[in-house]
Amino acid sequence: MAKLKSNYETSAWARFLRWMKGGGSGLDRSMIRSLGEEALPSQRSESEHLAIERAREEREKQDLERERLIQERLHAWSRSRGSRLVNALYRLSAIVVCIAIIYVLLSSVSELPPFGRAENPVNNEVSARYIEDGLAETGSVNIVGGMILDYRAFDTLGESHVLFVAACAVVLLLRINLDKDGRPTREKLDAEADDRKYEPHNDVILQKISNLIVPCLLLFGIYVVLNGHLSAGGGFSGGAIMGAALILYVNAHGLTKAGQHRLFSYRVYKALTFCALAFYALAKSYSFFMGANHLDSHIPLGTPGRILSAGLILPLNIAVGIVVAWTMYSFYTLFRKGDF
Amino acid sequence: MLENLLQTPYETASIILFGIGFTSLMLQKNMIKKIVGFNMMDSAIYLFLAAKGYIDGRKAPIVVNGVTSVEAYINPIPSGLVLTGIVVSVSVTSLMLALTVRLYRRYHTLDIDEITALARKEEP
Amino acid sequence: MELLGLLLLAFILICALAVCLTRNLMVSIIILMSQSLAMSVVWILLESPDLAITEAAVGAGVTSLLFFVTLKKIHAIEGENKDGKAEK
Numbered sequence: 001m002a003k004l005k006s007n008y009e010t011s012a013w014a015r016f017l018r019w020m021k022g023g024g025s026g027l028d029r030s031m032i033r034s035l036g037e038e039a040l041p042s043q044r045s046e047s048e049h050l051a052i053e054r055a056r057e058e059r060e061k062q063d064l065e066r067e068r069l070i071q072e073r074l075h076a077w078s079r080s081r082g083s084r085l086v087n088a089l090y091r092l093s094a095i096v097v098c099i100a101i102i103y104v105l106l107s108s109v110s111e112l113p114p115f116g117r118a119e120n121p122v123n124n125e126v127s128a129r130y131i132e133d134g135l136a137e138t139g140s141v142n143i144v145g146g147m148i149l150d151y152r153a154f155d156t157l158g159e160s161h162v163l164f165v166a167a168c169a170v171v172l173l174l175r176i177n178l179d180k181d182g183r184p185t186r187e188k189l190d191a192e193a194d195d196r197k198y199e200p201h202n203d204v205i206l207q208k209i210s211n212l213i214v215p216c217l218l219l220f221g222i223y224v225v226l227n228g229h230l231s232a233g234g235g236f237s238g239g240a241i242m243g244a245a246l247i248l249y250v251n252a253h254g255l256t257k258a259g260q261h262r263l264f265s266y267r268v269y270k271a272l273t274f275c276a277l278a279f280y281a282l283a284k285s286y287s288f289f290m291g292a293n294h295l296d297s298h299i300p301l302g303t304p305g306r307i308l309s310a311g312l313i314l315p316l317n318i319a320v321g322i323v324v325a326w327t328m329y330s331f332y333t334l335f336r337k338g339d340f
Numbered sequence: 341m342l343e344n345l346l347q348t349p350y351e352t353a354s355i356i357l358f359g360i361g362f363t364s365l366m367l368q369k370n371m372i373k374k375i376v377g378f379n380m381m382d383s384a385i386y387l388f389l390a391a392k393g394y395i396d397g398r399k400a401p402i403v404v405n406g407v408t409s410v411e412a413y414i415n416p417i418p419s420g421l422v423l424t425g426i427v428v429s430v431s432v433t434s435l436m437l438a439l440t441v442r443l444y445r446r447y448h449t450l451d452i453d454e455i456t457a458l459a460r461k462e463e464p
Numbered sequence: 465m466e467l468l469g470l471l472l473l474a475f476i477l478i479c480a481l482a483v484c485l486t487r488n489l490m491v492s493i494i495i496l497m498s499q500s501l502a503m504s505v506v507w508i509l510l511e512s513p514d515l516a517i518t519e520a521a522v523g524a525g526v527t528s529l530l531f532f533v534t535l536k537k538i539h540a541i542e543g544e545n546k547d548g549k550a551e552k
Binding site for chain 2: 091094095097098099101102105106107109110111112114115116117118120122123126127128130131132133134135136141142143144147148152155156159162163165166167169170173174231232234236304324331334335
């Protein structure tokens with residue numbers, strides 16, 4: 001029985017299976033071989049057991065030594081010539097692959113119709129419908145803004161959720177919590193000290209200029225958000241501008257002063273972002289059940305060109321603007337300090 | 341092929357930008373340069389999409405003086421798609437940068453080869 | 465107007481090459497900011513004002529700012545002599 005087992009263990013198929021499972025140096029093989037050799041252990045005496053034990057230890061030591069020599073030679077080769085060869089090969093093949101991809105893409109771009117013609121296949125009846133009936137059906141003067149918040153509001157719902165998920169992931173990765181009894185942990189103190197190294201201590205120029213500019217920036221951001229359906233702009237642009245204004249304020253006056261505000265805290269961030277996104281989701285998530293189609297919102301469309309027109313587009317713009325502004329601000333302060 | 345390419349300058353430039361970004365993503369060892377390459381690939385695709393919507397001689401799609409005929413405005417659809425894309429691009433970039441900060445705090449290097457080697461050594 | 469568009473496209477491509485070939489990380493992020501600014505003007509030439517405002521606020525604003533804050537967190541702001549590992 002033992003003979004058959006050792007034949008199987010050292011055969012090619014068994015070795016291949018062992019190699020596929022991973023690991024398995026010469027040590028394993030020699031241990032299995034020595035296991036297979038002991039035919040009838042109960043017949044030996046005590047001293048013979050000891051002798052066998054010692055012989056096995058000797059063999060194990062020799063195998064370990066051989067293994068170590070092989071590994072050393074492998075590492076030496078890979079560190080000196082092998083690694084440079086593999087690196088050069090990798091770079092060469094990467095450049096070849098990139099040039100091949102560029103060539104394939106360019107050869108298909110050359111088959112495109114010429115740039116800027118009106119009879120290109122991309123200008124079909126869908127865009128004609130959006131341009132001709134856009135003002136009458138959505139009430140918004142900005143055709144693109146009306147399209148992404150009325151005809152294709154479902155896509156904008158998905159996009160706001162992508163921004164929210166990214167903000168959640170950044171909070172998970174970078175936020176350093178307080179201790180259980182409210183005292184700051186060692187990590188948090190280290191992060192704050194590390195951050196204070198580069199901070200401008202009461203830079204007068206920055207503070208005076210930001211006292212002038214931040215109100216103007218916030219006002220401009222609110223104007224862009226509210227005018228999303230009347231002129232160029234919309235929720236995203238206005239939200240990014242408002243976020244930039246908040247970042248400038250925090251940068252000029254220091255993170256500790258901003259942290260003492262009741263507005264710049266974690267609870268306010270959670271509440272505002274959640275409420276704005278929930279409002280958008282409640283307003284437009286019926287599309288899941290209607291096959292991405294449209295329901296009438298029964299808000300009067302008004303006359304185009306006034307602020308209180310275009311139905312549901314104005315509240316949706318405000319919701320998206322709030323989400324984007326607070327997300328940009330939260331990115332900045334989580335990177336800097338690790339907390340609000 | 342070259343004359344056809346010169347008739348569509350914006351699309352050609354966007355493909356070359358895409359190629360440069362892709363090469364940077366593959367070849368550079370520094371993590372920050374890889375993320376910059378990814379950002380450039382995003383920008384290239386937006387340039388391509390927006391160039392498909394342009395029509396010669398027509399104006400931006402904001403209704404002026406109540407004129408709503410098709411011959412007065414460019415195609416508004418690619419513009420809407422790119423607006424979504426820009427926001428997604430900034431989300432993905434910020435997530436990648438957060439991961440880079442955590443990786444640096446753990447391994448104290450930005451070289452992707454060294455990080456892989458160190459991580460493999462720690463596996464049980 | 466066509467000439468301006470072609471000039472801006474050439475500037476964008478040169479900026480892209482310069483970003484990849486610089487060693488200093490801070491210089492490459494500043495070149496990325498200028499590339500975003502040129503892209504914003506290209507959007508105006510392609511008659512999309514929404515995209516121009518969004519790209520100017522997001523690309524040359526928030527994204528570059530996040531890059532700078534990351535560079536500060538990984539101690540790569542000073543450049544060559546500070547940390548040998550943080551360079552390429």
